[in-house]
Amino acid sequence: MKSDELLNVLQMLVETPGPSGSENLIRSKIEAEIRDHVDEVYTDALGNLIAKKGTKTEGGKRVMISSHVDEIGLMVTHVDDNGFARFIAIGGVSPFTCIGGRVVFMNGTHGVIGMERLDKDEQPSLAKLFIDTGATSKEDSKVGVGDVCGFERPFVTLGKRLVAKSMDDRAAATVAIQALKSIENTPNEIYFVFSVQEEVGLRGAITAAYGVDPEVGIAVDVTRTGDTPMGVKMEVALGKGPAIKVRDSSFIADPRVVNWMVDEAKAQGLPYQMEVLEAGGTDGAAIQRTRAGVPAGCLSIPCRYVHSPSEMVDVDDLQQSVSLLAGLLSKAITF
C-alpha cells in the first residue's frame, strides 16, 4: 500500500466540509475517487453514497461496510442587526472546542467564533457563543438562518501522527476507500456505504442497511483512546493497530464478527487491540437491528481528541486497518 496515496485521499476528505445533512460536496468527491474501482455506485433517498463491488459466488456473502462521511458542525439560528450569527450544534459539539475556532460555511463564507462576557464562575455554553463572519449588518451577512458550517483547521502530519478536523469519520472513509481499491477478487457482494447523518443518530445507516439488506455488516469508525495524560481509562492506544470493537453503548458486536476480525488480523500478522468503549455509538448498531437482524461488528481507528477540531490518528493504524478490511472482504466468510 502506497502511503502517499492514502495521505492524499485523507487530506482531500478532511479538508472538505460536510456536516450532517450537508454531505453533497463530500459525497461527490468520494464518488469521483471510487467510481473506477467499483461495479456500481448510487445515492439513496437520504443521500448515502453506496458502491457495489463483486458478485456473490460460492461461499460468499452480501456484506455492508459503513463509514460515515458526515461530521459535526453548526447551523445558524439567528442573525442580529449587527451581523452576528447565533447557532446550534449539529451532533456533539462542545463549547470548549468552539471558542476562538474558525468555521467555513457550505457557501464558502468563513467565520470565527466569539463569546459573550461570562459572569464569574459561569461555564461557557453554546447559547453564549456567536459566529462573526465579518459582516457589518444583517443585510451585509452572507449567511442566514439554516446555513451550515463545519470547523476549519488544516491537515498536518506530526511524524506518524496525522491531525485534522473530521478524522471522525473521514479517516475510516479513507480506510474503506483504500480497501475498496485494493480488493481484486472476492466471492462476496460488497456494498461500501458512505453514510450520512451518523452524528445525529445513525440515521443514514438505518435506511442504507434496510436498502442493502446485508447478511453481515461492519462499521468502520474512530474510537477513543486511553493514552493521554489523565484521560479516560481505556485500553486502546494510538499506534497499536486497528481496534476490534467488542461493545460500545449502542450495541454489542456479534461475537462471530469479532472472531472473524481477530482471526484475519492474526493470519496477516497485524497488531490489533480489543475495544470496549463505555460511551459512544456507531453505524454497527443500525446495521445489526435492520429488518430481521444482521450479524454486525465494527473496525475502529484509534483517535485522540474526538469531536475536537484537532483529531489525531496514527498512519500505521490506518494502513493496517486497510489491510485488515481488504483481507476480510477478499475471502469467503465462513461463520
Place this chain on the structure above:
Amino acid sequence: MTNKYSPEFGQEELDLLSRLSNALSVSGDEQEVREIVYAELQEFKDSMHTDAMGNVLVHREGSGPDRLRVLVDAHMDEVGMMLTREDGDGLFEFVVVGGIDPRQLVGKPVIVGRQHVPGVIGAKAIHLTTKEEREQVLKVNALRIDVGLGGSKMVEIGDRATFATTLQVLGPSLRGKALDDRLGVFNLIQLLKNAPDNIDLLAAFTVQEELGLRGAKVAAYHFNPDIGIAMDSTPANDLPHFDSEVNTTHNTKLDGGPAIYLMDGATIGDRRLIKWLSETAEAEGIPWQYRQPGKGGTDAGAIHKTRAGVPSVSVSVPQRYLHSPAGMVRIDDELNTLKLMHAALSRLDKSILKSQEN
C-alpha cells in the same frame, strides 16, 4: 396555475375545527378524532382504513402520468392525562401523557373519559396555604382530578383526561386546546377534499405522536412513499422582551406564516423539499418563515428513517402556549399553511428528487 385554491375560514370550517379541538383524543385513545375524520371523509371510504395501531390511512390516487407518492401526515393525538388510581370521594390520581409542564395543571377544569365527565385539578384554597407552600411547584403525584361523587361512577382507571377548553374566535386569532395538531388534521382533511391530481396523496392521520412518533413509524412503513411531509404546530416564543434585548430564540412568530423546518431534534429537513416549499411560498405570495433550527420533533423524524429512507420535511402553524390548556394561533397563519401545502403539492413532480442538494 388553473383552479387556484383559496381556502376560507367560514362557519363550516369553524364548526369542523371546533369539533376537532374540543374532542378528547389523548395519545393511545384517539377514537373521537378518528370518528370525525371518518365522518368528514366519507367520499374516500373505499380507500380509507384504520391500521393496527389506530392510524387512519387514506390513499387518494391522482391521474397524471409519473406521479410522486406523497405522504402527508398530521397526528390525531394530544397531550393530556390518564387516571391511575381512585382515592375515593371522586378523587383520582393521574399521570401526564406526553409533555405538559406541571405548573400548567393546578386549578384547571378538565373533562374525563369518552363521556366527557367534567372535573377539576384541585388544590388547597389560598386561604389555607402558607407563603412557603405558594412558592412551591405542586408535583403531579400531589395533584388529583376531582370529578365529584356522582361523576366517579362514570369514569374508570385508564380513562384519559384533557383540559375543558372550547375553541373561541378572538378577532384574527383562535384560542383553543389541542391545536397541536388538530390544525394539521383539519388541513389534511381539506387537502384530501381538494387534492391535486398530479400526485398520489397518501394521507396519514396518526396516533401517539406525543409519545414518540409511534403511529407515524408504522404508517410510513405501510405507504412506503417517495416523499414525506409532517404538518404540525410549533411554539411561537415571540413575546416582547422587556429588557429590549434582541430575541434570538423566538422559534417562530405569529403572523409570520407557515413555519418551514430546517432541523429539529429528530430530523434534518431535506434541502430539496425546504427549497420547494419556500420557493412555492415566494411564487404564490404566501408569507412564510423558517422555524429556527432547534430541539423537538415531528412525525417526519419517524417517516424519513422508514425502510430505505424517505426525503422528508415539516411545516407547522406557529402557536403560542403549546401543550397548555389554551394555545393561540392566527387564522391567517392557519389558512396560509393550508394554501402553501396545496400550492406546493400542485407543482410537485419527480424532478424534485433528481437534484443532489441534500
